[in-house]
Amino acid sequence: MSSYPTGGPPHTTLRQRLADLRGPAVPPRPLDARALAALAANPGCGRRALLDGAGVDKTALATALGSPASFGQSQFAIVRGNSFEAKVKADGGAELLRLVHSRLDPEAEPPGAADRVPDLTAAGPEGRAARTALALREATAAGTWTLLDHPMLALEVAGTPAYLEPDAVVVHPDGRWTVVEIKSFPMIDGAADAAKVGAAARQAAVYALALERTAAKLERAEVGHRVLLVCPKDFSNLPTAALVDIRRERAVTLRQLERLTRVEDLAAALPAGLTFDPARPAEELTAAVSAVSASYAPECLAACELAFHCRERARAAGEPTALGRSVRGELGGLTTVEAALAAACGTPPDAHDPHSPEVHDPDDPAAEALRRAARLRAEALEQAAARSPQHVPEPPACP
Structure with a gap:
């Protein structure tokens, strides 16, 4: 401490x-x-x-x-992603607007050379967020295709402001706003890696929530529940796009962010x-x-820089979450790995031993399931030992 x-x-x-x-x-x-x-x-x-x-x-x-x-991303992946994004947004975003029009709004007038890409330059994130809000207001009122390249959006998280920068936001002629995510992983035969698409959808949901905060100030503005995911087509560097429905990711993200304790x-x-x-x-x-x-939880290894430190401490403390949230949920009132092992062996805790696992109810469903699993494992090891004793490990001794 x-x-x-x-x-x-x-x-x-x-x-x-x-x-x-x-x-x-x-x-x-x-x-x-x-x-x-x-x-x-x-x-x-x-x-x-x-x-x-x-x-x-x-x-x-x-x-x-x-x-x-x-x-984290390698330097090569970052350079490749930046190069692909520049290609998608070349010529005033003509190709990007064409993809938005064809996938999301084919009934509208196609984007033309007169449509706008406003300058969002300002001092500091607060200034850029204010400039973005003004550009969205003007574009919505103008009723023309407008591409906002790297706008700045504000979202309060746990009582502190966070400034977010999506790849692009497109304003439709009818006033709708669409978040655009540009990724460098390929879309082969119209489909991309499901895990990568899921991560992009969760990221886009955060942008959508921030965009909704700005849209609330404009009665006519509407943030679409589908985002446009732009990726390289097959094994080329040509852009293609697919629609991703983020309603589920948005609802989950909103609920989880609201649960966060204020900083x-x-x-x-x-x-x-x-x-x-x-x-x-x-x-x-x-x-x-x-x-x-x-x-x-093991999922932290792919999302948090402190995951290895936290994993070491969780293992040292015998926390079941180190084995996964599902394992922790199955164990119920058994809050340590040592308690789960003792329950599996049917070992009663020693009230006089400060290192003894916590008291558990022998009739607890989790304890009964662990004892049954231990019996089945012991039987399986005995049967395997009878067939090939030199290749069967010794069962662990109960505490």
């Missing part, structure tokens, strides 16, 4: 508190849609909510803790002086990270 005194100065503002958590020389790391989609997938993790809300660089923090992250509540519960500054010693950072509750 941390040795910091509890509580903080009452006059400390939230902005200053979050800056102290990052470290005096560490700039805030902005939230993006990919991070928000991952955060929404695990809303019970206060650790990620606080670190993301404070703008902590989790990659640097994980490295300082000795558990660096090993995922100020998480920060207020921390000891004064606590910091996640990567320049601090590893022992101090370990104590600081441990002061914030986490909810690790």
Whole structure:
């Protein structure tokens, strides 16, 4: 546990508190849609909510803790994606608008040379978000095809603003708005990898929620529930597109984001002086990270920079979620791996042993299922040993 005194100065503002958590020389790391989609997938993790809300660089923090992250896009993939996006948006977005027209609005007048690609340049994310809102208002009122290239959208998450930048937003002549996601993975014979499409849909759902916040200010504006996914066709670099319905992803993401504890509540519960500054010693950072509750699951390995650190701690504590959320759900009241093993063996806990697993009800359905599974496994090992004893492992001894 941390040795910091509890509580903080009452006059400390939230902005200053979050800056102290990052470290005096560490700039805030902005939230993006990919991070928000991952955060929404695990809303019970206060650790990620606080670190993301404070703008902590989790990659640097994980490295300082000795558990660096090993995922992320390669430089080659980033360059390839940027090159493909530039091709899609070339000539004022003519090809992109043609794809939107043909897939989403074929009854409307086709886009022409007179349609607009407004300049969204402004100072800072707040300025760009305001400029984007103005451009959306003007485009909706004008009633013409309009392509917004990398607009800036604002969305409040756990009490803090997040500024998001979708690849593109298209305004239709009838005033509808459509989110466009441009990805560099191929679409072969009209279909792409399901896992990658799902990740793109969850990311687009975050953009749609942010766009809805802006659309609420305009009575005529409507955000479509289908997004346009643009990918290379087959094995070429030619763009093709498919519609992706994000109603389910949007509803799930909205519900999960609303469940997040507000960042100020998480920060207020921390000891004064606590910091996640990567320049601090590893022992101090370990104590600081441990002061914030986490909810690790194997899915975190593909979505969070601190996953390896959290996995190590979850395994050391015997948390069943380290084996998967489904396993944790099946175990019911058995909250540790040791308790589950004891229940499987029918071993009663020792009230005088501080290291004994927690008390479990022998009539608990989970305990009975574990005992039955243990019996079946023992029988299977006995039968296998009778056939080929040299290749059968010894069954583990019960505690």
